[in-house]
Amino acid sequence: MxxxxxxxxxxxxxxxxxxxxxxxxxxxxxxxxxxxxxxxxxxxxxxxxxAGLPMAADYVWRTIPALRWDSLGADLAEWMWGLDLWIGLLLDTLLIAYTGTVLGAAAALLLSFPAAATLAPRWAVAAARRVLELARTVPTLVFALIFVYAFGLGPLAGVLAIALHTMGALGKLFAEVHENADLRPVEAVRAAGGTWAQAMRLGVLPQSLPGVLSFGLLRFEINVREASVLGIVGAGGIGEELYLSVRQFSYPDISAILLLILLTVSAIDLLCGRLRAGVIGAEDLRAA
Structure with a gap:
């Protein structure tokens, strides 16, 4: 029962x-x-x-150059006719991404401590998070348009756009890393008479540094891709040349520039992946 x-x-x-x-x-x-x-x-x-897929395939097919085995050298030379110019613009793109990432990461690190709920008063957390939210909500291209209008055409607009968006994106990630830190070193620094800033520098940053560096390197990879298209709005880099090729229907030039961007981004992804693995001490990632 x-x-x-x-x-x-x-x-x-x-x-x-x-x-x-x-x-x-x-x-x-x-x-x-x-x-x-x-x-x-x-x-x-x-x-x-x-209905649109065949048209997209046709556009891609038009960008593939005609490479013949008996005239391969001449065909490659014709396809990559602007290699010197494009490599120079790629270097500009890398420098825009690097400078913007460094500036944005530095600002993000400063704002990440007051944005961490376990480390700062509620009013400071709210204020810092609103600033970071605004910075990462506005797309990088919109920032670039604003800065092109304010400062004129050129890399400066791209650097500032990437720096602002990077500050917002990394600030949130850095704050979350800080929130996972052990608070006992912070309490020890404060008990010894240290200021809040000293407690952050000596008690929190050493614990958060591997995560901060890892996220910073990841963001640099992303920013290289971002910088590759900022030239569309006149913010410098190889994106300007790519946009010009698209506007002029120079199909082989489109594929050549995209190939160079792909190779560059892939190389940076591999390099940054190995650096991140070294920073966090992951032997399995380094082997991959």
Missing amino acids: ISAAARGAEHAWRARRRRQRIGLSVWITVFLLALSVAAQVGEVSLSRLL
Whole structure:
């Protein structure tokens, strides 16, 4: 015979399962409704997608140069006719990304300590986080447009745009790294008479440094890709030449520039990956 307590427990379990299924059904319905609305607003159409795919493939095919084995040297020379110019612009792109990353990371590090909930008063946390949210909410291209208008065409606009967006993105990540730090060294520094800034520098930063460096290197990889397209709005770098080639329908030039960008970004990704592995002491990552 099943006791009344057992029957009551089974009834409660079934009721809880029923509520869970109802809740899951509601969330699935809300998700599908939101997906449908988003598809309508975004004008997602399967027929348009299927009709446009051959055109996209044709555009890509036009960018592939004609390389023949019997005239391979001449064909490659014709395809890469602007190699000297493009390499110079790629170096500009790298310098824009590097300078913007260093400036943005430095500002992010300064703001990350008051943005950490475990390290600063609530008003300071709120103020610092709002600043960081504003910096990372505005797209890099929008920042670049603003700075091109303010300072004119050139790399300065790209550097400032990348620096501001980097500050917002890294500031949040650095703050989260700080929040995981052990607070006992902080308390020891404060007990010895140290200031809040000294407690952050001596008690928190040594613990957070591997994560800070790892995130900084990752952001540099991202910023190299960001800097590659900022030239579209006149913010310097190879993006300007790429945009000009697209506007002039110089199809082989498009593929040549994209290939150079791809090789450069891939090399930087590999280098930064090894540096991150060395910083965090991950032998398995270094081997990969």
